[in-house]
Amino acid sequence: MARVSTSHVLLGLLAAGSRHGYELKRAHDERLPRARPLAFGQVYATLGRLRRDGLVAPAGQEREGGPDRTAYTLTGEGRAALDRWLAEVEPPMPYVSSTLFAKVVVALLVADVDRARDYLVAQRRAHADRLRELTAAKTAPAATVDDVVAADFAIAHLDADLRWLHTTLDRVADWHREVHP
Amino acid sequence: MTQLQARGVVKAYGPTPALRGVNLEVGEGEIVSVTGPSGCGKSTLLHCLAGILRPDAGQVTWRGQRIDGWSEAARSKLRRTEFGVLFQFGQLVAELTAAENVALPLLLAGTGRREARTAALAWLDRFGVVELADVRPGEMSGGQQQRCATARALVTEPQVLFADEPTGALDTLTGEQVLTQLVRLAREQHTTVVLVTHEPRIAAYADREVILRDGAVDHSGLGLDLPLAGGQR
Numbered sequence: 412m413a414r415v416s417t418s419h420v421l422l423g424l425l426a427a428g429s430r431h432g433y434e435l436k437r438a439h440d441e442r443l444p445r446a447r448p449l450a451f452g453q454v455y456a457t458l459g460r461l462r463r464d465g466l467v468a469p470a471g472q473e474r475e476g477g478p479d480r481t482a483y484t485l486t487g488e489g490r491a492a493l494d495r496w497l498a499e500v501e502p503p504m505p506y507v508s509s510t511l512f513a514k515v516v517v518a519l520l521v522a523d524v525d526r527a528r529d530y531l532v533a534q535r536r537a538h539a540d541r542l543r544e545l546t547a548a549k550t551a552p553a554a555t556v557d558d559v560v561a562a563d564f565a566i567a568h569l570d571a572d573l574r575w576l577h578t579t580l581d582r583v584a585d586w587h588r589e590v591h592p
Numbered sequence: 593m594t595q596l597q598a599r600g601v602v603k604a605y606g607p608t609p610a611l612r613g614v615n616l617e618v619g620e621g622e623i624v625s626v627t628g629p630s631g632c633g634k635s636t637l638l639h640c641l642a643g644i645l646r647p648d649a650g651q652v653t654w655r656g657q658r659i660d661g662w663s664e665a666a667r668s669k670l671r672r673t674e675f676g677v678l679f680q681f682g683q684l685v686a687e688l689t690a691a692e693n694v695a696l697p698l699l700l701a702g703t704g705r706r707e708a709r710t711a712a713l714a715w716l717d718r719f720g721v722v723e724l725a726d727v728r729p730g731e732m733s734g735g736q737q738q739r740c741a742t743a744r745a746l747v748t749e750p751q752v753l754f755a756d757e758p759t760g761a762l763d764t765l766t767g768e769q770v771l772t773q774l775v776r777l778a779r780e781q782h783t784t785v786v787l788v789t790h791e792p793r794i795a796a797y798a799d800r801e802v803i804l805r806d807g808a809v810d811h812s813g814l815g816l817d818l819p820l821a822g823g824q825r
Binding site for chain 1: 795
């Protein structure tokens with residue numbers, strides 16, 4: 412099962428503007444409510460790696476009677492890495508859903524609507540193509556019951572992904588108004 | 593080779609536009625699905641292509657001949673001879689048996705009674721419901737009725753089959769069995785199929801998917817309300 416890339420989700424959240432670790436954790440948990448909540452340690456460790464790799468940079472500190480809180484901003488390289496991840500179509504497989512979910516949410520969050528649209532079109536096409544292949548395989552005269560049952564399983568999941576994708580995108584206009592007022 | 597073509601087809605119901613200039617080409621023997629959200633105009637497009645409705649503007653061409661301007665009688669004859677039409681609810685004639693329902697298009701086209709019955713039985717057999725030949729629709733399940741309706745739509749061996757949500761009223765497995773048989777027979781006979789559906793799983797039976805949105809073909813491939821850059825839609 413493909414794991415969700417926390418690094419890329421954080422890069423996506425930073426695309427909207429600089430934030431410090433605590434804000435990133437809250438934004439992550441709000442935007443991906445069904446995902447496992449991020450631990451603070453995981454956020455800071457990930458930010459440390461992203462900074463080391465030049466994908467984020469410190470954007471100032473604030474002190475509110477507590478420890479220093481460093482805000483981070485996306486670098487040019489960070490944006491390029493995020494764009495590469497978003498452009499990469501997920502291989503349509505039965506258990507792709509969580510990565511698909513994270514990627515669609517992040518695609519909708521980033522400022523570049525054309526890029527998000529390109530990704531969603533490509534992903535939808537990949538799913539529809541795979542659905543067609545599986546349908547052809549299961550309806551072939553030589554298909555065994557085992558073939559049909561296995562194809563059914565994959566088809567049901569892909570169909571569910573596609574329905575969810577459609578419903579989500581139907582809500583997109585509202586999302587964009589919310590995220591980019 | 594293009595068999596059926598829509599060019600700039602426009603259709604409105606009173607003040608409500610349903611099609612806003614649809615362009616579509618369907619090749620001979622091709623199975624094309626027309627998908628899109630509710631109200632996108634997919635059923636209206638099917639009705640215009642099948643000659644059931646006349647477009648307000650634009651052209652519908654069948655083998656190079658414009659049919660949109662034909663009289664109702666001429667279009668009706670075309671539907672009896674070259675086209676087959678299948679709807680979500682089979683729309684069998686309640687007073688007739690399965691065999692009589694399936695034979696009906698042949699009788700209307702002038703085929704003799706005995707020959708029409710023989711052909712009807714053969715088609716009922718292909719769909720696995722020949723034992724229901726003398727049963728009326730009221731005594732059949734939904735799946736059995738839709739198998740009979742599909743046999744009736746194909747009995748004239750039409751060049752094009754227009755199917756509007758043909759499995760929409762059936763459970764998943766029954767719908768799939770009907771559709772699998774329909775697609776297999778269509779391919780064997782090289783029948784062109786225009787399949788209207790809102791379900792991705794059903795659209796996957798087609799060779800190609802055409803997505804409609806707001807009464808026009810959506811070339812973006814999404815068919816959805818995703819805003820474009822600059823606030824355009």
